[in-house]
Amino acid sequence: MNGLDGEMHATPIADTRAAAAAGLRKLRAVGVVGLGYWGPNHIRNLCNLQCADEIFACDLDDRRREHIRKLYPGVAALAEFSKLLDNRAVEAVIVATPVSSHFPMAQAALRAGKSVLVEKPLAMSRAEALELIRLARENRCVLMVGHTFEYSAPVRKIKQLLDSGALGDVFYISSTRANLGLFQRDVNVAWDLATHDISIITMLMGRAPAAVSCQGQSHYRDRTEDVALLTLDFGNSVVAFIHVSWLDPNKIRRTTIVGSRQMLVYDDTAAQEKIRIYDKGVTVHPYYDTYGEFQLSYRYGDIHVPRIEEPEPLKVECEHFIDCVRGGFVPMTDGLSGLRVVSVLEAANESLRNGGLAVPVAFSGGADA
Ligand SMILES: NC(=O)c1ccc[n+]([C@@H]2O[C@H](COP(=O)([O-])OP(=O)(O)OC[C@H]3O[C@@H](n4cnc5c(N)ncnc54)[C@H](O)[C@@H]3O)[C@@H](O)[C@H]2O)c1
Structure with a gap:
């Protein structure tokens, strides 16, 4: 089970939790760098989990450090990331800074022998992601990426339903x-928002798409698309469409999965009943001489709403990271999972610059790293 000894299979959350319950030690210290919009959520969860003797919060901005000091007087705030890395008590670091700084910061942390949870996406290129995977192995550190939705109860429920065959084959x-x-x-917007959908969809499908095409437009800043449409081709007529936008009047987070047996709608903005399973479908009848080539009939069955207990996804994610560091486990969203998403994003970028051409996704699982 110990991923740092060469066994590279991700350890399920239930197993890392069970190991923790059986008595894993507390960490000496853990640090979070980046206290903007998202980083403070990590601080809150780490404080609530009481997983380390000391928690450090790091940001270049005085106001952000002051904000955290006021909210969490027990957390030590510092400006320089290098000081966090120089502190031998710090065993793990969470990187919640802008995407372009993920690679240099994670690289420095791994070189300093710290385990790292990097916010999504893991890095800005496949080359960077591969280097982080290599460094984590070399330094026997945990490398995890913050694909938060993979820790959400609805997404895990959908995975269960798909794996059980309840929806049939995904169309x-x-x-x-x-x-x-x-x-x-x-x-x-693709690197910001579609990262979530790519991580969810590749996790549900259990593989990367063979090719991706992407179209988008920028309306406020040159070459920084604020609206994009991605098509992920999984082969065998299985396709996924992702529409992302920073320019929409409504907040929408909705995923529809159409299977050969049933259909499912996941609405993450719904306060309750986030998943609805529709017993709807199409049946092709056998050939009738008198009735043309073929006949379709439509099934309008019941709608089922599974009951889902939903802990905060980020809490589950933070807890899993800490458990993996304490026990030396490979996280569910490890470096390879980060590489898979970055590989899709990199291909999407190439497609975007080439008028939406389908671009093969260079990802062949563990063989890549
Ligand atoms: N998992 C999720 O659901 C989720 C949600 C939102 C954001 N994110 C990710 O979190 C990360 C941060 O996003 P955000 O919206 O909080 O950004 P932000 O711009 O609000 O905050 C970034 C912070 O990092 C600090 N910073 C930058 N460089 C630094 C350095 N060298 N040393 C110390 N501090 C530095 C900045 O001062 C700023 O306070 C991004 O990678 C984003 O993709 C993830």
Whole structure:
């Protein structure tokens, strides 16, 4: 089970939790770098989990450090990342800075022998992601990526339903993630928002798509697309469409999965009943001489809403990271999972610059790294 000894299979959350319950030690210290919009959520979860003797919070911006000091007086705030890395008590670091800094910061942390949870996406290129995987192995550190939705109860329920065959064969998946804002400075909307859908969809499918095409437009900043449409081709007529936008009047986070047996709609903005399973479908009848080539009939069955207990996904993610560091386990969203998503994004970028041409996705699982 110990992924740092060469066995590279991800350890299920239930197993890392069971190991923790059986008595894994507390960490000496853990640090979070980046205290903007998202980083403070990591601080809150780490404080609640009481997983380390000390928690450090790091940001270049005085106001952000002051904000955290006020909220969490027990957390030590510092400006320089290098000081966090120089502290031998710090065993793990969470990187929640802008995407363009993920690679240099994670690289420095791994070189300093710290385990790292990097916010999504893992890096800005396949080459960077591969280097982080290599460094983590070399330094026997845990490398995890913050694909938060893979830790959410609805997404895990959908995975269970798909794996059990309840939906039948997947025909297509369609996902929309739109909102007004938040514009990012260093990446386009695909690298910001579609990262979530790509991680969810590749996790559900259990593989990367063979090819991706992407179209998008920028309306406020040159070459920083604020709206994009991606098509992920999984082969055998299985396709996924992802529409992402920072320029939409409504907040939409909806994924539809159409299977040969049933159809499912996952609405992450719904307060309750996030998943609805529709017993709807199409039946092709055998050939009738008198009735033309073929006949279709449509089935309009019941709608089922599974009951889902939903802990905060980020809490599950943070806890899993800490458990993996404590026990030396390979996380569910490890470096390879990060590489898979970055490989799709890199191909999407190439497609975007070439008028939406289908671009093969260079990812062949463990053989890559
Ligand atoms: N998993 C999720 O659901 C989710 C949600 C939102 C954001 N994110 C990710 O979180 C990361 C941060 O996003 P955000 O919206 O909080 O960004 P942000 O711009 O609001 O905050 C980034 C912070 O990092 C600090 N920073 C930048 N460089 C630094 C350095 N060298 N040393 C110390 N501090 C530095 C900035 O001062 C700023 O306070 C991004 O990677 C984003 O993709 C993930």
